[in-house]
Amino acid sequence: MSAATDTARADAPLGLLGGTFDPIHFAHLRLAEEAREALGLHGVRLIPAGQPPHRGEPGSTAQDRLAMARLATAGNDGLEVDDGEVLAPQKSYTVPTLERLRAELGPQRPLVLILGADAFEGLPQWHRWQELFSLAHVAVANRPGHAPHARRWPGTLPSARLPAFAALCEGRHVSDPAELRAAPAGRIIPFDMTPLAISATLIRDLIGHGHSARYLLPDSVLDYIGANGLYTRNLTGHASS
Numbered sequence: 001m002s003a004a005t006d007t008a009r010a011d012a013p014l015g016l017l018g019g020t021f022d023p024i025h026f027a028h029l030r031l032a033e034e035a036r037e038a039l040g041l042h043g044v045r046l047i048p049a050g051q052p053p054h055r056g057e058p059g060s061t062a063q064d065r066l067a068m069a070r071l072a073t074a075g076n077d078g079l080e081v082d083d084g085e086v087l088a089p090q091k092s093y094t095v096p097t098l099e100r101l102r103a104e105l106g107p108q109r110p111l112v113l114i115l116g117a118d119a120f121e122g123l124p125q126w127h128r129w130q131e132l133f134s135l136a137h138v139a140v141a142n143r144p145g146h147a148p149h150a151r152r153w154p155g156t157l158p159s160a161r162l163p164a165f166a167a168l169c170e171g172r173h174v175s176d177p178a179e180l181r182a183a184p185a186g187r188i189i190p191f192d193m194t195p196l197a198i199s200a201t202l203i204r205d206l207i208g209h210g211h212s213a214r215y216l217l218p219d220s221v222l223d224y225i226g227a228n229g230l231y232t233r234n235l236t237g238h239a240s241s
């Protein structure tokens with residue numbers, strides 16, 4: 001996504017995909033790619049979390065996770081990597097990140113925060129989460145192991161049992177991607193992605209036990225992991241980096 005192209009398409013919805021990316025894998029990349037197509041996004045910015053909130057210390061450094069995200073997206077003009085959370089000294093809360101991007105991209109640009117169903121379920125625990133809907137749309141993809149399928153959402157998502165959250169979701173739910181162009185923020189849209197039962201946890205576990213993780217993530221990322229001795233805690237008894 002070159003700067004020139006971005007300026008030319010300044011009114012088109014831009015996707016945002018945050019994650020710990022520890023490491024980035026093919027389900028992250030398919031999530032971004034399928035969201036781009038299904039929702040008519042101009043492109044997707046991947047935003048590695050520097051200090052991810054609501055989870056323990058990652059298995060690799062923020063700089064390593066940023067480097068792996070860059071390797072994984074190289075050659076795809078529809079994807080770019082945002083280093084803002086990695087460079088920031090504070091925890092990577094999403095609402096302040098959206099405020100930064102809103103200031104950068106202007107008040108009218110439709111922004112679409114892309115979440116897997118598991119991340120969406122945790123949203124009512126996020127820092128200043130109610131403010132999110134004034135900053136961006138939210139797109140929710142199905143994820144294996146986190147039924148229900150996005151198409152049956154929101155009525156059956158576990159989090160929809162939280163009455164205030166369910167009511168809020170119902171009011172903002174749309175099914176037509178064209179509605180994402182009609183406003184800069186505020187809608188929630190489910191979309192289908194190819195179900196891929198890949199997780200970073202699985203990849204760390206495979207590598208940590210000396211097994212192959214090939215074909216779950218790009219070779220360039222796997223080579224980086226090997227060259228830097230990442231995720232080998234279980235092999236050596238202690239982390240190698």
Ligand SMILES: Nc1ncnc2c1ncn2[C@@H]1O[C@H](COP(=O)(O)OP(=O)(O)OP(=O)(O)O)[C@@H](O)[C@H]1O
Nearest residue numbers: 018019020021027115116119143196198199200201
């Ligand atoms: N297999 C998948 N299908 C759909 N969404 C996914 C998938 N894997 C990750 N995501 C989504 O990508 C975003 C970033 O996820 P994250 O970096 O935590 O990856 P992860 O594989 O869930 O990692 P971990 O196993 O370490 O928790 C989240 O919104 C998450 O829901």
Ligand SMILES: O=C(O)c1ccc[n+]([C@@H]2O[C@H](COP(=O)([O-])O)[C@@H](O)[C@H]2O)c1
Nearest residue numbers: 018019020049053054092093094126127
């Ligand atoms: O802002 C928050 O409070 C918050 C809480 C949990 C997760 N997030 C964001 O959600 C994205 C996915 O998180 P994770 O932990 O599944 O990688 C990532 O961009 C996190 O920064 C954000």
